[in-house]
Every structure is written in structure tokens, then in C-alpha cells.
Amino acid sequence: MAIGLYIHVPFCVRKCLYCDFTSYPYHPLDDQTYLQALRQEMHLYGKILSSEEWEVSSLYIGGGTPTCLPADGLAAIIEDAGCVFKLLPGCEITVEANPGTISREGLARLAAAGVNRLSIGVQSFHDRLLKVLGRIHDARTALEAVRAARKAGFDNINIDLIFGIPGQSAGDWLETLGLAVELSPEHISLYGLQLEAGTPLEQAVSLGKLAPCPEELELFMYMTAIDFFTGHCYEHYEISNFARPGRQSVHNLKYWLNLPYLGLGAGAHSCFRGERFANETSLKLYFDKVFRGEYPVKDREVISEKIAMSEFMFLGMRLIRGVDLDLFHRRFGKRAEDVYSSQINRLLEQGMIEARDGCLRLSEKGLPVANRVFCEFL
Numbered sequence: 001m002a003i004g005l006y007i008h009v010p011f012c013v014r015k016c017l018y019c020d021f022t023s024y025p026y027h028p029l030d031d032q033t034y035l036q037a038l039r040q041e042m043h044l045y046g047k048i049l050s051s052e053e054w055e056v057s058s059l060y061i062g063g064g065t066p067t068c069l070p071a072d073g074l075a076a077i078i079e080d081a082g083c084v085f086k087l088l089p090g091c092e093i094t095v096e097a098n099p100g101t102i103s104r105e106g107l108a109r110l111a112a113a114g115v116n117r118l119s120i121g122v123q124s125f126h127d128r129l130l131k132v133l134g135r136i137h138d139a140r141t142a143l144e145a146v147r148a149a150r151k152a153g154f155d156n157i158n159i160d161l162i163f164g165i166p167g168q169s170a171g172d173w174l175e176t177l178g179l180a181v182e183l184s185p186e187h188i189s190l191y192g193l194q195l196e197a198g199t200p201l202e203q204a205v206s207l208g209k210l211a212p213c214p215e216e217l218e219l220f221m222y223m224t225a226i227d228f229f230t231g232h233c234y235e236h237y238e239i240s241n242f243a244r245p246g247r248q249s250v251h252n253l254k255y256w257l258n259l260p261y262l263g264l265g266a267g268a269h270s271c272f273r274g275e276r277f278a279n280e281t282s283l284k285l286y287f288d289k290v291f292r293g294e295y296p297v298k299d300r301e302v303i304s305e306k307i308a309m310s311e312f313m314f315l316g317m318r319l320i321r322g323v324d325l326d327l328f329h330r331r332f333g334k335r336a337e338d339v340y341s342s343q344i345n346r347l348l349e350q351g352m353i354e355a356r357d358g359c360l361r362l363s364e365k366g367l368p369v370a371n372r373v374f375c376e377f378l
């Protein structure tokens with residue numbers, strides 16, 4: 001089966017105030033070393049891959065901020081990937097883009113390099129909320145970025161939106177939803193803001209400088225978005241994701257369907273050959289290992305059958321169509337209804353999940369408390 005290839009670019013112009021991802025301030029001098037390390041890491045895998053593992057049906061360049069790098073650098077990553085792996089015809093090639101780092105020329109270069117999907121971190125259409133988040137762009141720049149991507153010929157665009165921002169009102173959110181739909185992206189991803197411990201935003205809230213978004217308002221925003229987007233011909237296909245027909249994210253579906261993907265770059269994660277592993281997050285350690293000819297892996301965990309079944313259940317339930325029970329049986333040789341009989345019966349009785357078309361899925365009641373449902377399968 002063809003794999004998904006993820007390439008992490010751990011650089012950002014400036015750290016956003018809510019972010020706890022692995023990212024480092026971008027410096028142009030880092031480019032060449034990083035590209036060389038990625039190339040080296042690709043070759044390490046190129047030596048051991050079977051012909052099946054070698055085939056790639058989705059390539060996702062994420063970050064950080066991949067568009068910190070010059071477009072030529074991103075084009076070089078795609079070219080290198082194409083030399084080591086077999087990018088299948090129609091391979092979905094996504095680049096994450098921050099509106100503050102997009103130029104017309106850069107977009108044209110990415111399109112010429114084969115990028116056929118852009119994921120733009122819009123987050124909000126309100127300048128004051130973008131300031132609260134510490135984003136490097138304003139709302140106008142975000143709007144222009146999406147329009148510029150369209151003009152550059154991209155016909156598969158995702159925009160990310162965040163709800164639950166301190167100070168964000170229901171009215172702000174409704175306006176954001178309206179503007180998002182006006183731009184007519186093929187895909188929309190929602191993120192409920194998490195106040196991650198130790199981030200400047202979390203500290204501002206802890207110190208009472210900012211009021212957190214009330215839980216009821218956050219729930220209202222989530223449920224309103226579902227109604228709004230489905231009312232505008234978007235399919236709600238995953239808890240937080242919406243797509244026009246045929247525009248679901250090929251790459252992200254691999255995560256939710258528990259299919260293999262290989263992550264390259266500092267801090268990248270993989271699910272490959274029955275193991276989950278994560279690369280070194282420190283650039284120094286990543287470079288040291290790769291240039292010594294070693295896999296730059298930091299943590300490795302063998303996925304036992306028990307873990308694999310549990311992941312299959314809670315990741316699959318993120319999909320609105322739910323967990324395919326027949327697929328579970330074919331993959332594990334056991335019926336999910338037997339392995340998880342008490343959990344499934346309890347959740348069915350509570351009305352949190354429902355059985356439909358051979359799948360078990362979150363019910364309307366279970367959707368807003370999905371994490372509680374997932375915990376049953378851990």
C-alpha cells in the first residue's frame with residue numbers, strides 16, 4: 001500500500017503566543033543545511049524501503065512554517081522526494097503556508113514544482129484576535145493570500161480557522177464563517193484553541209490579563225460552524241474538518257484510518273512498519289545523527305495489537321462516517337463488537353454512538369464530547 005510522506009519544516013518567522021509546537025526562529029543560513037539533512041534522511045530510508053513502501057500517494061510539507069523557506073527550497077524538497085520515492089500519479093502534494101510568508105512569485109514557483117494543495121493558516125479574519133494569537137499577519141493579508149493562491153492556479157485550498165480565542169465573540173465567529181465561505185476554499189479545518197501550559201497566551205489568561213473563552217461559547221462556535229458549513233455544501237467528514245465533494249484531505253485520512261506514513265525532518269512523527277516513532281526535535285541532534293548516517297529517531301514504540309485496535313477505534317471515530325466494522329475485522333481477524341463489547345454497549349445505551357451502514361460513529365450527542373467517547377477505547 002502506498003504510504004503518506006510528511007516533511008517537517010521546523011522554522012517560523014516568530015513564535016505565535018499560543019504555540020507549543022517544535023519550531024525555531026527562521027534564519028536564511030539554516031536553509032541549505034536543513035535541505036541537505038532532509039535529502040540525507042530520505043536516502044537513509046531509500047536504502048531500506050520495499051517497492052510498496054516506496055510508493056507515495058500523499059506528500060505533506062508542514063511545520064512550523066514551510067513557506068519561511070524560499071519557494072526554490074520547497075521545490076528542491078519535492079524534487080528530492082521524487083528521486084528517492086515514487087510519487088504516484090495524482091499524488092496529493094500539500095504545503096502549509098502562513099499568509100505572512102506568501103508572495104505571488106513564491107506561489108507560482110510552488111505550483112510549477114507540483115504542489116497541488118495549499119493549506120493556509122488564516123486562523124481569524126479579525127486583526128484584534130490575530131494580535132491575541134500573536135500571528136505575524138493581519139486579516140487583510142490572510143484574505144489576499146487566499147485570493148493570490150487562487151490566481152496562481154491552486155484549485156485545492158484549505159484554510160485553518162481557530163475558535164475559542166480570548167475576546168472572540170459569537171458575532172466575530174459568525175463573521176469569520178461568512179468570510180471563509182465567500183472565499184470558497186475546497187477544505188476548511190477548525191481548531192478549538194488549547195491554552196497550552198507555559199505559552200505566553202496561557203500565562204496571560206492565568207494572570208487574569210485575558211479572559212478565557214467560556215466553554216458554552218466555544219461549544220456554540222463549534223456547533224454553529226457545523227451547521228453553517230454543511231449548509232454551504234461542505235461535507236463534515238471529520239470532527240474538525242469540512243470538504244467540498246471529493247476534496248477530503250488524502251494525507252490526513254491516512255492518520256485517521258491508521259494507515260502508514262513516514263515523517264522526515266526534525267520533530268517529525270511516523271507510523272511505519274508497526275511502530276510509531278518521533279525524530280529528534282533539537283536541530284543539533286537531528287543534524288548530528290543524520291550527517292553521521294543514523295536515523296534521527298528519538299522515541300520509538302512498537303504498536304502492539306492491543307494498541308493498534310485501540311487506535312483504530314478512536315482515530316476512526318473521528319471520522320463522521322465512523323469506524324468501519326468490516327475493515328476492523330479484516331485487519332485484526334476479530335470483531336470490534338467482541339473486543340470492545342462492554343464499551344460499545346455502554347456508549348450505545350448512553351446514546352453517545354450509533355451503528356449505521358456497518359459503521360460505529362459518534363451520535364449528535366457524542367460529537368461535542370468526543371474526547372470522552374475516545375477515552376473508552378484507550
Ligand code: SF4
Pocket residue numbers: 011012014015016019020021023063064065098
Ligand atoms: S506559525 Fe504555526 S508553528 Fe509557527 S509559531 Fe505559529 S502556530 Fe506555531
